Amino acid sequence: MKTMTLRITMLVAVLALAAGTIGCARKAVEAPPEAPPAPVETPTPPPPAPPEETSPPAPAPLQQGDFQDVFFELDSDNLDGTSRSRLDANAKLLRDNATAQITIEGHCDERGTVEYNLALGERRAQSARDYLVNAGIETARIQIISYGKERPFDPGHTEAAWAQNRRAHFVLR
Secondary structure, eight states, X not given: OHHXXXXXXXXXXXXXXXXXXXXXXXXXXXXXXXOOOOOOOOOOOOOXXXXXXXXXXXXXXXXXXXXXXXXXXXXXXXXXXXXXXXXXXXXXXXXXXXXXXXEEEEEOOSOSOHHHHHHHHHHHHHHHHHHHHHTTOOGGGEEEEEEETSSOSSOOOSHHHHHHHSEEEEEEO
C-alpha cells in the first residue's frame, strides 16, 4: 500500500507539475498592430488646357438689303416703337461694321406740295439720323437727303401705297 500511495502521490505531483507548466504558459508576444495600408495615390490628372482664344467670326459684309426702312404716320416725323426697334437693328449693323457709311433718304406720299414734302422728308431723315447718333453712330458716317414725293416706293394711289411711301430709306454708300 505504501507503494500505491507513493505512486498516487507521484502521479499527483506529476499532474500538478504538468498543470503548472500548462497553466503558466508563456505569454505570447503580441505582434505590433499593423499600420493601416497607405492610401494608393492616384495620379492627379493635369488641368484641362484652356480653350484656344478665338475671335468671334467677322460679320458678313453689309449689303443694301440688310437695313430696315422706318415708316411714319401722315404729316409726321415722329418715331414710334416699331421704328425705334428697326433703328436699333440698323445701329447694330453699323456698330458691327465700323467703316460702313450710309445715306438716309426721307420720302413722303404724293399728297401735299412739293416744297412741303421735301421739308417733311428731310425732317424724317433727320429724325432717323438723330436716333442713330444717340445710339452711338458717328454723325460723319451718315448723310441725309430728302426726295419728298418724287421717288415713291409704291406708285399706287391708296392709303396702303401711301403708307409704304412715308419712310426713311437706308442706302449703303
